[in-house]
Amino acid sequence: MNTTPVDELGTSAAQVRSAELEQQILKEPGKFRILTGDRPTGRLHLGHYFGSLHNRVRLQDLGVETLVVIADYQVLTDRDVADNLTGYVEELVLDYLAIGVDPARSTIFTHSAVPALNQLMLPFLSLVSVAELNRNPTVKDEITHSRQSAVSGLMFTYPVHQAADILFCKANLVPVGQDQLPHLEVTRTIARRFNDRYGSVFPQPEALLSNAPLLLGTDGTKMSKSRRNAIPLAADADETARLLKGAKTDSERHIAYDPATRPEVSSLLLLAALCQQRTPQEVAEGIGSAGAAALKKVVTESVNEFLAPIRARRAEYAQDLGFLRETLREGNERARAVADVTLAEVRTAMHSDY
Known part of the structure; x- marks a missing residue:
């Protein structure tokens, strides 16, 4: 259920704020850092492109600092195993490069390659209650559509995992759809509670709402990798x-x-x-x-x-898989450097830097 306040014209507060942010980006793009990404579970398709990918390139080209996470650990959120993980990661990098993500201006990295990012999960989990995680509407929907016979604990921590993705680099802007606002609100809550408890470390990231059109798949339902009803970018x-x-x-x-x-x-x-x-x-x-x-x-x-x-x-x-792997290696190194600095700040704030 969407709980975002709506005025009499039918415009949500998030949409109004997003429009204001767009104007600020045009004036001072260097003030913003965004975190976005995908799970490596299959080939990206036209729904992804018009829904989010082209917007990443737009923001990058405007001068916004852009980090793109390949969320390989999060593949296990709704699956028992991560099938063909290496192949899907390489496919994602190929798609990113092909659409115009520039590794000289954007950081492409894998979740599993940044240990300090994942260490943030522990203190972050202490800042939210089980009840708060349990009533997250996005988590409820994902549980309903889970591929697993029994939902793992990772499903409930998914919003906190995403909070670590966003906050490790102190992203202050996150491009999302309206349905992802509850996830971002968990991130904002964690940032606020950490700052209140330990001192100011994290920004409270804001949502840059997408006005992306909804494209149906070839079967008339939502275009999705798992439903096999999409037009992959890699299709000939x-x-x-x-x-x-x-x-x-x-x-x-x-x-x-x-x-x-x-x-x-x-x-x-x-x-x-x-x-x-x-x-x-x-x-x-x-x-x-x-x-x-x-x-x-x-x-x-x-x-x-x-x-x-x-x-x-x-x-x-x-034709040059070496360049592909070098792009990922350099992106992982840059992400690790950022995460190490943030984790050191967290340890200092929590008085555990011994």
């Missing part, structure tokens, strides 16, 4: 065409953008529009009464044209 033109050919539409021949009553058709129109940098209505007008086959043809051509330069860069980077 033929695979993309095959996946989109099987996309769910409806029986009406006239193509129109109407998300409320025609969600599947509207999502395909939105995807084409995002790739073409047009409105969904404009794309729909161009198709008219030509039917679903024409719609899928337009979407396929739009996606393949949009992804062509990303695929080309990805293929180029894939």
Whole structure:
């Protein structure tokens, strides 16, 4: 349940503050440090790109200090084992580089490679109650959709783990969707309680809300790696065409953008529009009464044209796995240096620096 205050115009306080932050970023990008990232559980897809990836590159290019965590430990949150972890980590790095994340300006690192980050979990866990973790709405939803027969303790500590990810580098800005606000509020609570108890060490990071459009998968449900209904960034033109050919539409021949009553058709129109940098209505007008086959043809051509330069860069980077590993090695070193300094501050504040 969303508990964010909403004014009479339907605008949440978080949205208002996010708009203010966007203006501040444009004026003084160097004042901000963001932490964002992904779990290495499969190939990234177009939903990820339009939902968050392109925004990371935008912020990086504006001059915001950007750290991107590959949250390999967190794969175990809702799985018994971390399958194909090395391969998925390399896939993530390839995708990041291909879309424009610049390792000279952004730090790409793996969670497991930063011991000091994970040591923050212990004092952080002492700052929240079991009841607070148990009633977190995001955790409840993740438990409902967990792949495990029995939920592990890691699931309940997931928000605290994320707090450590954010606070180890003293990020003051976190790009999130509206549904992730409860997680960020746990981070803010931990930062505030630590500062109250031990002295001022951590900022209280703010949410930079995404206005990313919701893209449905080819089956008409939420686009997701686990549901196998997504268009991966790494897919070639033929695979993309095959996946989109099987996309769910409806029986009406006239193509129109109407998300409320025609969600599947509207999502395909939105995807084409995002790739073409047009409105969904404009794309729909161009198709008219030509039917679903024409719609899928337009979407396929739009996606393949949009992804062509990303695929080309990805293929180029894939030829040099040494550069890939060097990018990760250097990112891990930078993240470890930051985390070591923060942990030393924490130990001093807690009088445990003996």
